[in-house]
Amino acid sequence: xxxxxxxxxxxxxxxxxxxxxxxxxxxxxxxxxxxxxxxxxxxxxxxxxxxxxxxxxxxxxxxxxxxxxxxxxxxxxxxxxxxxxxxxxxxxxxxxxxxxxxxxxxxxxxxxxxxxxxxxxxxxxxxxxxxxxxxxxxxxxxxxxxxxxxxxxxxxxxxxxxxxxxxxxxxxxxxxxxxxxxxxxxxxxxxxxxxxxxxxxxxxxxxxxxxxxxxxxxxxxxxxxxxxxxxxxxxxxxxxxxxxxxxxxxxxxxxxxxxxxxxxxxxxxxxxxxxxxxxxxxxxxxxxxxxxxxxxxxxxx
Ligand SMILES: *[C@@H]1O[C@H](CO)[C@@H](O)[C@H](O)[C@H]1NC(C)=O
Ligand SMILES: *[C@@H]1O[C@H](CO)[C@@H](O)[C@H](O)[C@H]1NC(C)=O
Numbered sequence: 001x002x003x004x005x006x007x008x009x010x011x012x013x014x015x016x017x018x019x020x021x022x023x024x025x026x027x028x029x030x031x032x033x034x035x036x037x038x039x040x041x042x043x044x045x046x047x048x049x050x051x052x053x054x055x056x057x058x059x060x061x062x063x064x065x066x067x068x069x070x071x072x073x074x075x076x077x078x079x080x081x082x083x084x085x086x087x088x089x090x091x092x093x094x095x096x097x098x099x100x101x102x103x104x105x106x107x108x109x110x111x112x113x114x115x116x117x118x119x120x121x122x123x124x125x126x127x128x129x130x131x132x133x134x135x136x137x138x139x140x141x142x143x144x145x146x147x148x149x150x151x152x153x154x155x156x157x158x159x160x161x162x163x164x165x166x167x168x169x170x171x172x173x174x175x176x177x178x179x180x181x182x183x184x185x186x187x188x189x190x191x192x193x194x195x196x197x198x199x200x201x202x203x204x205x206x207x208x209x210x211x212x213x214x215x216x217x218x219x220x221x222x223x224x225x226x227x228x229x230x231x232x233x234x235x236x237x238x239x240x241x242x243x244x245x246x247x248x249x250x251x252x253x254x255x256x257x258x259x260x261x262x263x264x265x266x267x268x269x270x271x272x273x274x275x276x277x278x279x280x281x282x283x284x285x286x287x288x289x290x291x292x293x294x295x296x297x298x299x300x301x
Contacts, residue, residue: 033114043202045179046227047215050204051115054211055108060164062104063097063242067128070095082146094129097242099252112160112244116213121252122153124245128164131171131239136197137231139176142245143216143223151290153247157217162242163206170235171206172198175214177228197232206239217248261301268294 042048055063071093078085100106105126113120131137142159144150161173172194178201194203204212216227231239253264263269268284271277277284277298285300286292295301 033111039115042204042212042214043175043178046175046224048175048178048202048204049213051211051213052207053209054111054115055162055164055209057209059104059108060162060208060240063108063126063128063162064164064240066097066101066105067095067130067240071128071130076140077144077146077149079145082144082149093135094127096125096127099123099125108162109244112211112246115211116158116160116246118158118246119250121250122157122247124153124247124251127243127245129239129241129243131231131234131241133235133238134233135239136233139228139230141216141223141225141228143227153251153253154249154290155217155221155223155247156245157248158213158215158246160244160246161212161214162244163208163210163212164240164242165206165238166208167206167234167239168237170195170197170232171237171239172203172232173206173212173229174198174201174203174232175226175229176201177226178202179226195232195235197230203232206241221248261296263296264293268297272297 038052038054040050040052042050076085076087077083097105099109099120108126109120109123112123142156144156174197180202193205198205204210214227214229216224218224231241265271271280271284272294277294277300281298282292284292284294285298286295292298292300
């Protein structure tokens with residue numbers, strides 16, 4: 001009995017102490033930006049959430065204007081080689097905005113990192129897309145199945161899809177494999193507002209400034225097949241969106257692809273001297289598909 005009381009006190013103490021510590025260490029970043037009352041859960045399977053008003057009008061317009069001059073037909077990754085190619089599966093136009101391009105882009109990226117708890121360096125460049133009448137993206141996964149794309153930063157763990165414009169009709173993001181949550185959230189989207197495509201699953205209607213976050217990996221690090229999603233055809237109006245794909249590991253750190261023999265961490269030499277090349281070869285040396293961080297110090301290249 002006293003053991004139960006003890007455990008309960010520990011639990012209560014943790015509940016009261018931990019949030020305080022977290023909020024003080026994040027003061028000025030997450031707690032200052034992220035307003036939990038704006039976040040709505042869309043689905044648990046896959047894990048998907050909408051943040052209402054994530055971007056300001058200024059941020060939306062800025063992303064659109066950066067993209068407007070450089071749009072070109074969007075590509076998809078080839079299943080086997082990982083190479084970029086055109087496909088009828090994806091008919092939008094798009095371009096990438098280099099990370100930290102300017103203070104506004106950088107601010108958006110900080111905000112994404114605060115919301116997702118994932119480091120900024122794990123994110124790819126933001127991709128801005130324009131879908132005109134009839135354009136869409138058929139159901140697909142954001143995780144890759146080819147080895148080339150996984151080599152940089154590992155799997156994509158999460159996607160933040162930001163809507164930059166309202167769309168009069170169509171253009172919803174739909175999760176056709178999603179499991180209905182017990183309390184039907186779909187009711188919150190008035191179904192007469194949704195296109196036929198969107199009715200095939202749990203759907204999110206594009207609203208200027210809103211952001212959709214969903215996870216492509218399960219907490220056990222395997223791909224979540226329920227994260228299958230599609231961009232429904234735009235029926236009326238024009239849809240602009242901005243996507244941030246986030247990996248499990250740094251996307252900024254370029255892996256030494258073959259010729260380049262260098263260490264990726266300043267402590268490599270010291271770790272090698274301590275025997276880590278043999279004790280921890282997965283991290284230090286890696287494999288040909290996913291090179292390790294200290295190949296030079298381990299004399300593996
Ligand atoms: C590529 O993979 C997707 C989903 O994993 C599949 O639907 C599609 O048929 C594949 N394409 C080819 C050319 O193998
Ligand atoms: C977009 O739609 C929302 C309601 O769904 C509305 O409040 C907002 O004013 C609209 N924005 C623009 C730019 O039309």
